[in-house]
Amino acid sequence: MNLATNYLGLSLRNPLIVGASPFCDEVDGAQRLQDAGAAAIVMRSLFEEQIDHQQRTLSYLLDTSPGEIASGVREFFPSYADYPLSPNTYLEQLSHLKNTLKIPVIASLCGHRPGAWIDYARKLEQAGADAIELNLYHLITDPRMSGRQVEDEMLETVRDISGTVKIPVAAKLSPFHAAPAQFALELEKAGAKGVVLFNRFYQPDFDLQELEVHPQLKLSDSSELLLRLRWLAVISPHVKGSLSCTGGVHRAEDIIKALLAGASTVQVVSVLLKEGPRVLTQLLGGMRNWMTQRGYEDLNDLRGALNLKRCTNPEAHERANYIKVLQSRAI
Known part of the structure; x- marks a missing residue:
């Protein structure tokens, strides 16, 4: 049975990616994920x-006398609890992972607007x-900023990073865009693979x-997959590049659904936090069983x-289905 897939031009042995x-x-932990079946x-x-x-810190150190540095250094540097990997240690860890693992290692940058930080993409490469x-x-809190402004900045950022490196760049989106399908096409034109x-x-x-307001972390469950399935199904016929599903993938059935919707890969995190690396082997086994029962020999x-x-029923993805569901239930 062939579970191989292509993602961003990378050949993967199966569609399972460990998400950011x-x-x-830890290199040993990443090795265990690879051994359990992770494809990237x-x-x-x-x-x-x-x-x-970091760049402001360097400028500060170059422009400040030694005495002033000693008195203010504790307040100036970020807490290691906030940033477990500094930019420099991030590069070192990336290098260690590449020297140890056989599967692809994808770096992750989190940002939204053009700036000097984009140059770091070349260092990651x-x-x-x-x-x-x-x-x-x-997350936009300024009421003076329009959705078009937000997306224009994102597109410029993708354009800058894609033009800086030769390796492929994927854009990770939130679901809060007025027209996700159209924006996906714009991202592709801007250089996203x-x-x-x-x-x-x-x-x-x-x-x-x-x-007080407190941050909280709530792990995903399979119910979150439904939003991903709809937009994967809507977007996949129109883009040339790869689509990856992240959020709500906890069972082999979730993986199959994402692939049927048009995803090339799925990313898992919450289920790994709950069950550990062994769940990857179980997910792959469940995929094989489902495909065997239905006569599929190739993921493609x-x-x-x-x-x-x-x-056969495209209306199920569109407004007609919304009307039908509401009219068919006593709400």
């Missing part, structure tokens, strides 16, 4: 703010990254005792079979 997470912070790994994100902070996943995370659907915004909660035979163009 702390799993790659994405390093945790290196943030635009980290890189800009030089350190051995097989590709770059650009996490276009931007693939799109990752979707980023998860971590919602803060209110502490009623302390009257089922990819996109239920997307908007190929499914």
